[in-house]
Amino acid sequence: MTLLSDYPPHDPAVPTAAPAYQPHTAPHDPTKGTTMSNDARTRHALSVLVENNPGVLARVSVLFARRNFNIDHLVVGPTEDNKVSRMTIVVNVNAEQLHKVTNQLDKLVEVIHIEELEDADAIRTQLWQINDNGPRPVGAMAAAAF
């Protein structure tokens, strides 16, 4: 049997955590009304209380995809009320986009409450530590991803 790549892989280059965020200093573009302009993106952590219904994770992620926003990290867990779950979503957006995405999230019938958590970078670092413990990515996708 021929393996596409050796398994387990030899000593992969360990991906390091992405460098701390550096704000873009792109020339100011006065273009009005773009959804995904790159200026002054920062990391934001949203704590979102949702109804604990089947499909609610799909609904939230469909919304992000539909509105052309990217999720950096996403954690879902229970709360002390078994009818309610909490999602912690880390996004890398500018202030205007954050406003737009929370407005859109707030429209979802199953989203009960949204608040922004302080110190998104610390939350992201901890999430990275959990997320970085799995198997190393192998092959072409990994090369593209890192």
Place this chain on the structure above:
Amino acid sequence: MTTTHIPDGATTTAPGDTGGASVGAELRTGAEALVGTLERLGVEHVFGLPGGAVLPLYDALYGASVRHILVRHEQGAGHAAQGYAAATGKVGVCLATSGPGATNLVTALADANMDSVPIVAITGNVASTAIGSDAFQEADIRSISMPVTKHSFLVTRPEEIAATVSSAFHIAATGRPGPVLVDVTKDALVAAADETMLQLPMPGYRTPTVPSPEAVRDAVELMLGARRPVLYVGGGCLRANASEEVRQLAELTGIPVVTTLMARGVFPDSHPQHMGMPGMHGSVSGVATLQKSDLIISLGARFDDRVTGAKDTFAPKAQIVHVDIDPSEIGKNFPTAVGVVGDARAAIAMLVTEWTRRTAAGAAPDYERWIAKSLGWKRRYPLGYDAPSDGALAPQLVIERLGAISGPDTIFAAGVGQHQMWASQFIGYDQPRHWLNSGGLGTMGYAVPAAMGAKVGRPDATVWAIDGDGCFQMTNQELATCSVEGIPIKVAIINNAALGMVKQWQALFYSERFSHSQLPSMQVPDFATLATAYGCVGLRCDRAADVDATIERAMEVDDQPVVVDFRVSQDAMVWPMVAAGTSNDDIQHARDVRPDFGEDE
């Protein structure tokens, strides 16, 4: 730890008059509970098509007081529900079985979502025990419909059916209206249903808030300070039944008005302050009034790309006051100076009050020069059309005569394309809910089923579908429904043997390389014969001299649907036009004719 609080107006119980418990009677099945809920909510008409998964529901519908109209394709049911809702203001209801039945509804759901039409779609699904097994006719319609509905439910427990259906109606009709899908598994329809729960809690669903007085004050402040304001009236004013308030605000302030494609009829076309429709095929005065303004007062409109043209050059000197029921619309496309969140009707009434208060206190805005300028554009660049060079019938003439002969109380439903634009341009709309079309999604095939739905909802009104030959062939099977169910709509096919709008773009932007936009013959199918086959009256007209007589003949038939095949020129184009991706400043009044807007102030 909190830095941002989203205002939390959530209710623990959904409002409405359906609270409380029902009297303990013998348990009904889930299907009977569903039909009973429809009856309790006052639903009179349902458009649908049965199938395996909804057989229990159809059994319960047998003999129920709700009138079920059997369509020939589920997409027709969806558009009919839209037409019904748009013409009456009530929630439209459509019904389909699982799998393909449900997926056939998706276009109509997406259409209703884009145009904020309140409809409820009820679909059956396979038994909850079979879900996930790739059972026969299984489709995950709850997930499929997520990005194209306001909300979607999957109900697997019989005791939740009644509550979910009434909550679906509540969601569809309140706030910014929209489509809601309720997918019910077959086992839930069959099982005995405890109907004590009448509404879902929905703690996250927010009902509209009252507009903030501070925002209204700031909006009026900007209006008083502006030199070149414009009222940009959108479909939200239609859904909110705010046409009387719009008129009051316009007449009180004297500010010029433009109405979008979705809002045609909200403000009378015949009103002197009406500058026309803005956008890609709007009138020159409508486009210019918006483009040259220094304050846009947007009332239930959403700055669609077809209105704004190239975004970076849209109304460069304008500030924006944005009134919308949906907070996420404010600032979505353009930075907004003042956002007023609330129902258009309430918000406009508050603007009127505040304006009256301020002007009584001595504020005296001066718009004279601006109004004169707008009126000048309106006078200098009226809508018009040339006689076709090939000597054939002008499609604009047909539509103009249709509007003139059928009278002001006629409801028009249009498909999508050239005929839709001509129908918006050459018919004067003086009342709301008399113009139905697919504005946001642009669904070809909308006209016939939407006209059917409108006629069911408004049986005393004359309903004309103005359709293209391309559009007509997407949904004309509903003519069979109209014939059999006694829904005498009238259909005018603007038959140019081409996908006209595609052909127009190919003529203008693709060096007349008409790739797959011309249909080989006007004879296939012969629409008049096809109409006869469907049990309708079929008429044909290809000469200008016969247009009036043909329309009058069609108007005389009132017990049968009528289809008129107007064979028109293949070369007619829609003008004025702002080409896609270009600035509103570059509007062409006719081909290669650019209007002169005069000096900017």
